[in-house]
Amino acid sequence: MRFIQIIEYRTRRIDEFNALLDSWVEKNAGHRLATRALQTRDRDGEDVYLNIVEFPSHEVAMENSARPETAEFASQVAALCEGPPSFRNLDVLEERSFEG
Template sequence: MSFIQIIEYKTTRIDEFNALLDSWVEKNAGNRIASRALQTRDRDQENVYLNIVEFPSYEKAMENSDRPETAEFAAQAAALCDGPPVFRNLDLLNERTFQD
């Protein structure tokens, strides 16, 4: 079963955060566990962002969380945020794609 993690964070330093994220993505090319990632901005709350990351399974997500590279990125990202991130851990029960 696919697993989705939503990470909500607040930052006034989004350009620095994105540079760090781009660097991490490049550094981990060929070693990624996530199958898809989206970065979003909350239209109703200033400087609030959500990353939506999909994994093949909960177990693979936890494997990713246990990687030293992930811990290093999380620590560096936290330094750019205005408080701790909020995590939501979701099992994907149903998926629909609409083309009309």
């Protein structure tokens, strides 16, 4: 079952955050476990951002979380944020596309 993790964080240093994220994506090219990722900004919350990351399954997401490079990235990101991130862990039950 596909799995989505939503990570909400607050930072005034989004450019530094994105540079770190770009570096992590480049370092992990060819062996990333996520299948899709979106970065969003909350229009109603100042300096609030959400990353929406999709994995093939919960197990794969947990494998990703256990990787040393993921732990290192999380530690570096924490230094750029005001407080710890919050997580939502979601099993994808159904998907619908609306076009036209």
